[in-house]
Amino acid sequence: MKYIDYREKRDHGTKEFPFAVYHVTDDHPRYNMIHHWHTECELMIVRSGQFQLSTDGKEHILNEGDCSLIMGGSLHGGVPDDCIYDCLVFDMAALLKGCPECTAAIQPMLSHEKKFSAVFKKDSATASYAKAAIDAMIAQDTGYEFFVMGNLFSMLGSAVATDDISVQNEVAVGDMKKIKKFKKVLSYIEEHYREPITLADMAKQCGMNRNYFCRAFKEYTSKTPVEYLNYYRIESACEQIIGTDDKLIDIAMNCGFNDYSYFIKVFKNHKGLTPRDFCRKSF
Secondary structure (H helix, E strand, O other): OOOOOOEOOOOOOOOOOOEEEEEEOOOOOOOOEEEEEOOOEEEEEEEEEEEEEEEOOEEEEEEOOOEEEEOOOOOEEEEEEEEEEEEEEEOHHHHHOOOHHHHHHHHHHHOOOEEEEOEEOOOOHHHHHHHHHHHHHHHOOOOHHHHHHHHHHHHHHHHHHHOOOEEEEEOOHHHHHHHHHHHHHHHHHHHHOOOOOOHHHHHHHOOOOHHHHHHHHHHHHOOOHHHHHHHHHHHHHHHHHHHOOOOHHHHHHHOOOOOHHHHHHHHHHHHOOOHHHHHHHHO
């Protein structure tokens, strides 16, 4: 699942109906949600197991039935634990088009003027609307578009009415600047992960010295810059293993690993199995 500047560059849904759903299990090439961002909002539900979600450096634990709404532009990622989850990615502007009153009600969160926590617990009315929207999108029965949009409106209305969207405070200017800098680093990794990348290269992208950069980067992504780079490379390798007929050694080289033995070691550390075993499991 290749996911405020590493910006995910993909279309979700169609121009006429910009909504798309993704079902993620442990055999998905991007089972672990690598830190990323996109302009669309993302609504996720945990179907089983547990998911540790990080949004702009804040950690949340989602259990079975819990949902989370991630606003467009948020830097987010997460680690599933024996988890199956679904994500509905949608254009909030398209949903709220023609309804200025609704837009105004959540504008501080949309524009990131305020920090907020939008985790909807399993038994809440808000979570039930979120689940209904995702279920309708998956089933795609006749007229499903009405049920998707209707339940998303109901979810937002319920969240505002019951204070399920918990506004914490205004976002510090320094925090926003730091997040934007990290986005530049993620964008740089996305564009150059096939090439040799040093810690100095990454620190240079956000104008920080290496020591401070390492500490701050881990604060927001729960990984050191080198761990994240290897993580990104391994996730990209998994996509190529499933989506191409290329040899494993060629995939390793194409993902920035010049040493095939090191590729196997890093792959096993991240996935718990060798690339060859992953290949057999996927097919």
